[in-house]
Amino acid sequence: MLAITAGGVVVWAVWVIAGFACLASGLAVVSFTNPFYSALALIGNLGSLAVLYLLLSAEFVAAAQVLVYAGAVMVMFLFVTAYVGPRHEPPWAGGPSWKTLAAVLAAGAIFVEIIVAIGLTAGGRLRTSPEVGSVFGSPAWIGRLFLTDHLLAFEITSIVLLVAAIGGVILGSHTRRAVRGEMG
């Protein structure tokens, strides 16, 4: 019993640290003026989310989050930010305008709506979660699910990625031709 309590305390501590880091870096992404710093803050956000995924026993998703998101996607982001060059755009230039106010209201409304929906529909039922085996969230289990029950989603994902790659190539080559045409 004592061991379970001690484990619970450790999990609570890790959750508080990771959750706070997650919320703080999310706010930092939105409020930094330099996109480069925003991208770096998003890497911190993704890392703390991976910790939360680990607490929810989703090991493979946490690993994929760090490898794919914080690794590949964010490196691409940082490259493009460096290519475009530094540009400082203060998020609230010229004081609080009606646009900023409306955005705050809309975001607050979304937040309150989700919280109310969670509280109303499933307040009591969400209190206890069932026990899951150690295989839950492991790569072998995810792989078996992907190749049996969710095979269609797996195949469609490959087509989506292929189309996005083709779209990126076409966007790049098209603008290169257009820019050359304007110059020549």
Place this chain on the structure above:
Amino acid sequence: MLLGPGVVWYLGIAAFLFATGAFGVLVRRNPLIVLLSLEIMLNGANLALIAFSRHAGNGAGQIFALSVMAVAAAEVCVGLGLVVAIHRRRLALDVDALSELRG
């Protein structure tokens, strides 16, 4: 038993992340930061999916989260391609100025 905080707390974090991302998409004008805010919204949804997957003891939520990751990678690919294209044409990187789709 799920050690530590219950699923509701994870859902609260997910809701806050989604609202933060929505605020960023609405208020920022740099397309790069709009894309980053979109990523925050997608990650909030992912956290909710994984929390529900753990709560139900069912793998479909994790599969969905992995698919969302792939779609986010595709979205970043096309979005960054557009940003580079805009930069090559020496247009202003401002989503308010880029309101029409004419080349």
